Amino acid sequence: MNHKILFTLCLSFLICFGVQAQKFGYVNSSQLLVDMPEVKQADAQLETYQKQLISKGESMVKTFEANYQAYAAEANTGNLSKVQMQTKEGALTTEQQNIAKYEQEVQMKLIQKREELYKPILAKVQTAIDAIGAEENYTMIFDTSTGALLHANSTKDLLSKIKGKLGI
Numbered sequence: 001m002n003h004k005i006l007f008t009l010c011l012s013f014l015i016c017f018g019v020q021a022q023k024f025g026y027v028n029s030s031q032l033l034v035d036m037p038e039v040k041q042a043d044a045q046l047e048t049y050q051k052q053l054i055s056k057g058e059s060m061v062k063t064f065e066a067n068y069q070a071y072a073a074e075a076n077t078g079n080l081s082k083v084q085m086q087t088k089e090g091a092l093t094t095e096q097q098n099i100a101k102y103e104q105e106v107q108m109k110l111i112q113k114r115e116e117l118y119k120p121i122l123a124k125v126q127t128a129i130d131a132i133g134a135e136e137n138y139t140m141i142f143d144t145s146t147g148a149l150l151h152a153n154s155t156k157d158l159l160s161k162i163k164g165k166l167g168i
Contacts, residue, residue, distance in 0.1 A: 022139040025132075030145035032125065042117035049113050053106045060102060064095050126150070 033039050071088045074080050080088070129150050133141050141150045 023137055024140050024142070025136075025138045026142045026144050027129065027150065028145045029125065029143045029150070033121070036121065036125075038121045038124070039118075042114075042121060045117060046110070046114055050106075050110055053109060057099070057102055057106060060095075060099050064092070064099060067095065068092055 071092060074088075075085060129141055132138070142148070143150050
C-alpha cells in the first residue's frame with residue numbers, strides 16, 4: 001500500500017514539475033496587424049489597385065449598356081432582320097460574358113495582390129513571434145484571434161515518434 005502512495009506522490013510531483021516547465025503565451029494577431037503601419041500602407045495600395053480594376057469594369061459595363069440601347073432602338077424600328085438581330089444579340093451576350101469573366105479576374109487579381117502585399121508583413125510578424133518564443137523559452141504561442149498555433153518549441157514535435165509508432 002505504501003508503494004502505491006509513494007508512486008502516486010512521485011508521479012504527481014513529476015507531472016506538476018513537467019507542466020510548470022512548459023511556458024505558453026498568446027497574441028491576438030488581428031489586433032497586431034491592425035496596429036502595424038505596414039498593413040495600413042498595404043491596404044491603401046490594395047484600395048488604389050482595386051479602384052483601377054473597378055474603373056475598367058465600369059467602363060466595360062457602360063459600353064455594354066450603350067451597345068444594348070443602340071440594339072434596342074434599332075430592333076424597335078423594325079429595320080433589323082432576324083439574322084441581324086441574332087448576330088447583335090450574340091455580340092451582346094459575348095460582351096456580357098466578358099464582363100462576368102472580368103469580374104472573376106478582378107477578384108483573383110485582388111486576392112493575389114493582397115497576398116503579395118501581405119506576405120512580407122506576415123513573415124516579419126512570424127519572425128518576431130519566433131524570436132520572442134526562442135528568447136523567452138515559450139513552448140507554444142497561440143493566436144487568440146484564430147485559435148491557431150503560431151510558435152512551438154521544435155523539441156516538443158512528436159511527428160517523428162508518431163510516424164515511428166505507425167511504421168511510417
